[in-house]
Amino acid sequence: MKIRSVMGGLAAAALLFAAPALAQIEATDVGERIGFEPERAKVGLDVRAGLGGLTGDAGDNTGVGPLLGIAAGAQVWTGLGLEVGYEGQRIPIDEEFVGDGEALYRHNLGLLAKAGPLIDEKWRPFVGAGVGMSYVNPTDGAENLYDDDLIREVPLAAGLDYNFGNIFAGARATYRFMFGEEFANDTVVGDAEGGLLNAGITVGGRF
Numbered sequence: 001m002k003i004r005s006v007m008g009g010l011a012a013a014a015l016l017f018a019a020p021a022l023a024q025i026e027a028t029d030v031g032e033r034i035g036f037e038p039e040r041a042k043v044g045l046d047v048r049a050g051l052g053g054l055t056g057d058a059g060d061n062t063g064v065g066p067l068l069g070i071a072a073g074a075q076v077w078t079g080l081g082l083e084v085g086y087e088g089q090r091i092p093i094d095e096e097f098v099g100d101g102e103a104l105y106r107h108n109l110g111l112l113a114k115a116g117p118l119i120d121e122k123w124r125p126f127v128g129a130g131v132g133m134s135y136v137n138p139t140d141g142a143e144n145l146y147d148d149d150l151i152r153e154v155p156l157a158a159g160l161d162y163n164f165g166n167i168f169a170g171a172r173a174t175y176r177f178m179f180g181e182e183f184a185n186d187t188v189v190g191d192a193e194g195g196l197l198n199a200g201i202t203v204g205g206r207f
Contacts, residue, residue: 043073045205046073046168046205050198054091055196057187057192058193063092065103080113080114097145103142110132111130113128114127126161134150151180156174168203
């Protein structure tokens with residue numbers, strides 16, 4: 001009985017030490033099969049500027065406002081890229097019970113996966129989807145109708161990039177489905193639901 005216990009213990013220990021190695025081998029094998037080469041993945045930064053605004057009930061009394069963002073990205077596979085970034089936006093308010101010059105400030109953090117082919121080593125059309133969170137903050141003069149709010153978002157994007165070697169420029173449009181938004185509920189009867197439609201240009205580099 002003792003010998004069986006010792007042998008069982010040794011077998012269990014061997015399995016525990018071997019498991020990470022086996023997992024590493026399998027992970028490496030999978031990586032080779034799908035063409036994942038992290039040491040060759042191009043990473044970099046980009047900046048973007050554009051315009052956009054709210055849709056639906058949430059945007060009934062707002063206009064089109066400027067946005068500015070920065071993102072870190074990586075082309076992890078030939079046809080798949082990932083980016084994480086920050087985007088800030090000023091959305092003007094056009095409401096008779098709010099004075100001139102008031103606005104909603106939006107601060108967003110998001111993750112986006114982009115898929116698309118590289119054509120002629122220069123052009124890359126893409127579509128993308130991801131997740132994000134936005135904090136909406138009205139200016140002081142609009143706090144009688146608008147509230148601070150933290151919103152969950154699902155962005156869907158489409159665009160085109162052009163590569164100049166390691167530098168690229170592009171254009172994209174993004175529609176963000178918003179969930180849990182309450183910042184404009186006091187402006188309508190019921191809940192003010194909507195989304196966010198933005199378009200802009202991007203300039204960046206991958207190294």
